[in-house]
Amino acid sequence: MKRSWLGLAVLALVLATLACGKPPQAEMDAAKAAMDDAQASAEKWASSEWQAAQSSMSQAQAEVEAQNQKWFKNYDKAKDMLAQAKADAEKAKAAAATNKETAKNEATAAIADATAAMESAKTALASAPKGKDTKADLALFQQDLDGMATTLAEAQTAMQSEDYTTAKDKANSVKEKATSISDQIAQASAKKAGVRK
Amino acid sequence: MTPGGSRLSRRGRRALFFLALLFLSLTQSACATPPLVELSRVRSDIERAQTDGASRYAPEEVRQAWDMLRAAQREVTLQSARFEFRRDYRESISLLQRARFFAVQARRLTQIRRETSRRDAQQELAKLEDSLERSREIKRFLTPRDPAIHRLLVGAGIDQEVARKNLKASDFPRALETAKSGNARVREAEQRLLSSMVRFTSHPDLAAWRKCVEEAIRRSRSQAGAAIVVDKLRRRMTLYRAGKPTQTYTVDLGLGGMERKLRSGDDATPEGLYKIEEVRGPGQTRYHRAFLLDYPNATDRRRFEQARREGQVPRGADPGGLIEIHGEGGRDKDWTKGCVALTNREMDQLASMVRVGTTVAIVGYNPQDQENPW
Numbered sequence: 111m112k113r114s115w116l117g118l119a120v121l122a123l124v125l126a127t128l129a130c131g132k133p134p135q136a137e138m139d140a141a142k143a144a145m146d147d148a149q150a151s152a153e154k155w156a157s158s159e160w161q162a163a164q165s166s167m168s169q170a171q172a173e174v175e176a177q178n179q180k181w182f183k184n185y186d187k188a189k190d191m192l193a194q195a196k197a198d199a200e201k202a203k204a205a206a207a208t209n210k211e212t213a214k215n216e217a218t219a220a221i222a223d224a225t226a227a228m229e230s231a232k233t234a235l236a237s238a239p240k241g242k243d244t245k246a247d248l249a250l251f252q253q254d255l256d257g258m259a260t261t262l263a264e265a266q267t268a269m270q271s272e273d274y275t276t277a278k279d280k281a282n283s284v285k286e287k288a289t290s291i292s293d294q295i296a297q298a299s300a301k302k303a304g305v306r307k
Numbered sequence: 308m309t310p311g312g313s314r315l316s317r318r319g320r321r322a323l324f325f326l327a328l329l330f331l332s333l334t335q336s337a338c339a340t341p342p343l344v345e346l347s348r349v350r351s352d353i354e355r356a357q358t359d360g361a362s363r364y365a366p367e368e369v370r371q372a373w374d375m376l377r378a379a380q381r382e383v384t385l386q387s388a389r390f391e392f393r394r395d396y397r398e399s400i401s402l403l404q405r406a407r408f409f410a411v412q413a414r415r416l417t418q419i420r421r422e423t424s425r426r427d428a429q430q431e432l433a434k435l436e437d438s439l440e441r442s443r444e445i446k447r448f449l450t451p452r453d454p455a456i457h458r459l460l461v462g463a464g465i466d467q468e469v470a471r472k473n474l475k476a477s478d479f480p481r482a483l484e485t486a487k488s489g490n491a492r493v494r495e496a497e498q499r500l501l502s503s504m505v506r507f508t509s510h511p512d513l514a515a516w517r518k519c520v521e522e523a524i525r526r527s528r529s530q531a532g533a534a535i536v537v538d539k540l541r542r543r544m545t546l547y548r549a550g551k552p553t554q555t556y557t558v559d560l561g562l563g564g565m566e567r568k569l570r571s572g573d574d575a576t577p578e579g580l581y582k583i584e585e586v587r588g589p590g591q592t593r594y595h596r597a598f599l600l601d602y603p604n605a606t607d608r609r610r611f612e613q614a615r616r617e618g619q620v621p622r623g624a625d626p627g628g629l630i631e632i633h634g635e636g637g638r639d640k641d642w643t644k645g646c647v648a649l650t651n652r653e654m655d656q657l658a659s660m661v662r663v664g665t666t667v668a669i670v671g672y673n674p675q676d677q678e679n680p681w
């Protein structure tokens with residue numbers, strides 16, 4: 111009688127051990143969902159973080175497979191590794207969001223600066239000293255500003271398609287040209303004022 | 308020696324042999340250590356390739372290198388979980404070798420492709436700089452006020468600036484892409500300019516221009532005096548004496564460039580056969596010296612009246628006047644309100660050779676001049 115109780119206890123222990131040894135499906139699903147969620151943005155905006163997340167996930171999956179092949183399974187390490195993979199995926203996603211936001215803010219600021227520089231140039235052009243000698247230059251400046259307005263519109267289109275680098279490059283170039291026009295007009299005005307004295 | 312003793316000895320040898328085999332396999336398994344150093348080395352190789360720019364220039368090789376490395380890591384984890392005597396890392400090592408191959412390949416391709424990209428970007432940018440400069444020059448001569456062409460050329464100019472910056476920052480693919488965009492704009496502008504140029508070979512006024520030039524030369528010959536021919540397309544003035552060309556000058560025209568004057572305020576230079584009505588010296592004009600022409604003549608007035616009847620001129624407009632050949636020129640751009648401008652020195656030279664009544668033919672294009680206008 112005593113022996114049969116002992117046998118039952120051992121059997122219960124074995125069964126309990128086997129029950130504890132189930133693959134951590136919930137953790138695997140959660141890690142995979144985090145990876146899927148991060149992929150699109152992280153691949154483009156945080157490639158090194160994305161690589162790290164992929165490696166973590168791969169290692170965790172390998173650990174799960176390794177435990178699956180064992181008689182006495184222990185998924186504790188796999189669970190930790192899956193948690194790490196999930197955290198890495200979330201980190202990659204957050205880094206992507208930050209990097210994208212930074213690029214977007216820089217492009218937005220560049221467009222705002224370019225728009226302001228264009229407005230200044232337009233104002234300067236409107237109040238520029240007009241005469242036969244300056245008419246050609248002023249007409250050319252006006253045409254340049256018209257052309258730059260087209261480029262600025264292209265920069266805004268690039269913003270909408272999330273091509274922030276192109277948007278920023280174009281806007282910066284427009285700003286430089288518009289500032290140059292304002293400077294030239296200011297110099298011409300100063301020269302003219304000097305002559306009047 | 309008994310027969311049984313001999314049999315035992317054979318059994319003993321056999322047992323010894325199996326023991327040796329077991330020992331060998333166990334020691335071999337014990338020696339099969341995971342290739343962790345190699346794993347870390349290959350990882351560094353891939354990361355170095357990425358630092359060199361492989362993610363951009365050889366993305367497929369980088370991807371394959373990472374895939375192989377992950378497969379190797381997975382294999383190492385799997386083998387490490389096995390009983391020690393059953394571990395076998397040969398597959399891991401083979402995967403690592405392939406990963407290293409792709410990493411090395413990625414670095415090599417990156418060097419080649421980066422160099423090709425740099426060269427392509429430089430060539431495309433050089434082409435843009437050249438074609439943009441040429442188109443700007445042609446535009447300046449032909450259609451200085453065409454807004455569509457100007458917009459295209461301003462856009463191309465900005466592309467040129469951006470491509471230069473990208474090239475400086477070693478962002479060759481972007482530099483190439485931007486320079487290509489600039490060249491596409493220049494090509495479109497060139498198409499428009501070409502259609503303007505074609506106008507000159509089949510221009511309705513071509514016969515009239517030829518007649519004007521011939522008449523000016525004939526008068527110069529018959530009167531043994533001076534005559535002036537202004538070729539607007541070439542921005543060139545030729546002085547004839549006794550029917551022979553003796554001197555040429557580069558001129559600045561009205562803001563309208565090649566446009567033909569029709570009315571006051573259009574800032575265009577007229578076309579036709581004129582005479583100098585008045586010669587003004589220093590102090591009599593703000594442009595050093597000036598030869599006032601008899602614009603508008605009868606032809607100009609007829610043309611203006613017809614345009615007015617057709618509603619092509621604003622109400623209250625007139626054909627304009629005060630068209631001169633004057634000084635303060637030599638600015639290498641069109642800036643006058645329709646006059647023809649030379650440098651003051653050239654005006655001083657001309658002043659001794661012309662007089663009131665000297666014939667001045669202003670034409671869009673002188674078909675007798677064989678020299679290429681560009």
